[in-house]
Amino acid sequence: MALISPSRRLRRTPFSDGVEAAGVSAYTVYNHMLLPTVFRSLEEDYHHLKHAVQLWDVACERQVEIRGPDAARLVQMLTPRDLRGMLPGQCYYVPMVDETGGMLNDPVAVKLAEDRWWISIADSDLLLWVKAMANGYRLDVLVDEPDVSPLAVQGPHSDDLMARVFGDGIRQLRFFRFGHFDFQGRDMVIARSGYSRQGGFEIYVEGSDIGMPLWNALMEAGRDLDVRAGCPNAIERIEGGLLSYGNDMTRENTPHECGLGRFCNTATAIGCVGRDALLRVAKEGPVKQIRAIEIETSSPPPCDRSWPLVAGKKPVGIVTSAAQSPDFGCGVGIGMVRMTHWDEGTELMVQTQDGVFPAMVHEEFWYKKQDVVA
Amino acid sequence: MALISPSRRLRRTPFSDGVEAAGVSAYTVYNHMLLPTVFRSLEEDYHHLKHAVQLWDVACERQVEIRGPDAARLVQMLTPRDLRGMLPGQCYYVPMVDETGGMLNDPVAVKLAEDRWWISIADSDLLLWVKAMANGYRLDVLVDEPDVSPLAVQGPHSDDLMARVFGDGIRQLRFFRFGHFDFQGRDMVIARSGYSRQGGFEIYVEGSDIGMPLWNALMEAGRDLDVRAGCPNAIERIEGGLLSYGNDMTRENTPHECGLGRFCNTATAIGCVGRDALLRVAKEGPVKQIRAIEIETSSPPPCDRSWPLVAGKKPVGIVTSAAQSPDFGCGVGIGMVRMTHWDEGTELMVQTQDGVFPAMVHEEFWYKKQDVVA
Numbered sequence: 001m002a003l004i005s006p007s008r009r010l011r012r013t014p015f016s017d018g019v020e021a022a023g024v025s026a027y028t029v030y031n032h033m034l035l036p037t038v039f040r041s042l043e044e045d046y047h048h049l050k051h052a053v054q055l056w057d058v059a060c061e062r063q064v065e066i067r068g069p070d071a072a073r074l075v076q077m078l079t080p081r082d083l084r085g086m087l088p089g090q091c092y093y094v095p096m097v098d099e100t101g102g103m104l105n106d107p108v109a110v111k112l113a114e115d116r117w118w119i120s121i122a123d124s125d126l127l128l129w130v131k132a133m134a135n136g137y138r139l140d141v142l143v144d145e146p147d148v149s150p151l152a153v154q155g156p157h158s159d160d161l162m163a164r165v166f167g168d169g170i171r172q173l174r175f176f177r178f179g180h181f182d183f184q185g186r187d188m189v190i191a192r193s194g195y196s197r198q199g200g201f202e203i204y205v206e207g208s209d210i211g212m213p214l215w216n217a218l219m220e221a222g223r224d225l226d227v228r229a230g231c232p233n234a235i236e237r238i239e240g241g242l243l244s245y246g247n248d249m250t251r252e253n254t255p256h257e258c259g260l261g262r263f264c265n266t267a268t269a270i271g272c273v274g275r276d277a278l279l280r281v282a283k284e285g286p287v288k289q290i291r292a293i294e295i296e297t298s299s300p301p302p303c304d305r306s307w308p309l310v311a312g313k314k315p316v317g318i319v320t321s322a323a324q325s326p327d328f329g330c331g332v333g334i335g336m337v338r339m340t341h342w343d344e345g346t347e348l349m350v351q352t353q354d355g356v357f358p359a360m361v362h363e364e365f366w367y368k369k370q371d372v373v374a
Numbered sequence: 375m376a377l378i379s380p381s382r383r384l385r386r387t388p389f390s391d392g393v394e395a396a397g398v399s400a401y402t403v404y405n406h407m408l409l410p411t412v413f414r415s416l417e418e419d420y421h422h423l424k425h426a427v428q429l430w431d432v433a434c435e436r437q438v439e440i441r442g443p444d445a446a447r448l449v450q451m452l453t454p455r456d457l458r459g460m461l462p463g464q465c466y467y468v469p470m471v472d473e474t475g476g477m478l479n480d481p482v483a484v485k486l487a488e489d490r491w492w493i494s495i496a497d498s499d500l501l502l503w504v505k506a507m508a509n510g511y512r513l514d515v516l517v518d519e520p521d522v523s524p525l526a527v528q529g530p531h532s533d534d535l536m537a538r539v540f541g542d543g544i545r546q547l548r549f550f551r552f553g554h555f556d557f558q559g560r561d562m563v564i565a566r567s568g569y570s571r572q573g574g575f576e577i578y579v580e581g582s583d584i585g586m587p588l589w590n591a592l593m594e595a596g597r598d599l600d601v602r603a604g605c606p607n608a609i610e611r612i613e614g615g616l617l618s619y620g621n622d623m624t625r626e627n628t629p630h631e632c633g634l635g636r637f638c639n640t641a642t643a644i645g646c647v648g649r650d651a652l653l654r655v656a657k658e659g660p661v662k663q664i665r666a667i668e669i670e671t672s673s674p675p676p677c678d679r680s681w682p683l684v685a686g687k688k689p690v691g692i693v694t695s696a697a698q699s700p701d702f703g704c705g706v707g708i709g710m711v712r713m714t715h716w717d718e719g720t721e722l723m724v725q726t727q728d729g730v731f732p733a734m735v736h737e738e739f740w741y742k743k744q745d746v747v748a
Contacts, residue, residue, distance in 0.1 A: 002399055003412075005402045009620030025377060026376055029378075032497070304382060306382060
């Protein structure tokens, strides 16, 4: 593997000093920011995540803050999910689409108040889309990227660790709800959420200066829980069917193709710019869809490109993420498969840069310990 | 330095096979795509670029294609540069700004026809801004990212190499003009342009399938010219004062702060959404501006964050890019300095993660062999 060249453009985070001290060994780049991908090894990080508790520098989940009288209207323009029933204190997973129904991002919307929202984004400059929408439609809003950097606490011991730093009240936080908690006199928005199936929280750290004090306090408080620096784990997220924007879906795909039809209320999401385009697909269903793909090999190569899925010589889909699963003893993948071949148990072949392997389509992912979005 | 984790989200390019075969040792990520940064070493690549000829995989300079009756109107909305005199066949360097005059990108606009443009972008998802503008203002255009991947040929032997593959006609191509040339029956838009001060061309390769055939043909034709795989070189571009969006300027900055006032015609660029905001700064001038910063050290650390520039204890600017220059025998940097301290020869101190070094402000960059933008 090649090195990553440091530059200011690949932004450091408020937690980078902690990440480096913990011995990060690899990064990716996400929203023009460094996102750790490996500490000890992908496998060791994976086992630890499933049995202990980790701090994740996910500052790269940047926020698009929308404030002003037209805030709620603007957020509804961005997504086919009906937001009318959403209350302050709730987080919603919201597919965001362009005027053709193509996915622009799959963020979490955090409703701070009727007139103040954070959109916690995946890897695309959604800020530019939202700003131009506000400008083009002459909406009465301010749109900006605030100094807010999420720090995730993930793993089975998350509640115990968080309670030591924020008090036992945090245990009562419901899934995809957030509350306000105090740390050293600073208000922190904390949600029960995160990009793993192991449970945990995301702390929306407002103000870069408090980043390392919080990191150090959590590390100190969790010493006997074997807390470690970690990061979204490629194996675990594929086992759990957690999609990654840019990997498993792009602007080419509708939410329905991504299996996100349940987050689309095209009948009632009045104002969404992609609604018209999605009405038909919502009615008839997509012709291809995300599936779990089991790959018969003990060491799949890095999935750094789309791998064609073929039935005989006929292309019927692609694999977009893959890894070797220690717990399930097989290659695990995420792919997009045409309806003719998307049924459970369909046998296909997958063409990788290192050769062709047998693959099997599954309708369910491997790991469903708990929901991860609401 | 840490490794970079492969994934489909960090897109490969049509030239990646060639880049890997040439032994790339480091990458950055640019427009969600791999951009090589080092082959043999930063210094060896640098000397070779100045004396021979290199192929650069700059596919990450993605194109935003704008087609339709409102294309010219939309492009003018994006930039404060007056485009009325621009002819098909010309390339313009165009600062692009939001409604506050903040820089969103500093692309090259390629005018293919009155109703068809490519915007060859720096590192931000300008596509989302342009698409939302088109939607919000109900413009009659199609906006998309086509399968076009620039391949740059840079260095003093560029003309000789290009003439061997495209014919002697290419030598007549004027600076920042483009022409249509044939390669294996395929039409190629080729411009005399590029992100170095060493001269050369950018080939807008349309169709990924022709990428490696072209790469191989150029490599073969240039064997006796010592052609090598190369990439934008951090040392050379700083010596030459070539700005990098995300490094040396961000949405926080106006074009005037970036020294790009000469590309802003705020009096006549009717329709530019940032025009009103820029009128005042155009009249009064900015209070801080890009400068060359000489740093007194023989080995500056990686400039992976803003380095404060101080006069005594007073912060008066930042350094945003830096390297050690073999040819000029000093640390070379790019920074943004307040007007109180931006005069030639001003002595400051620069605070890096590895200590504090003396720095001197210069009004001219080190290397001005030829212009790089028009």
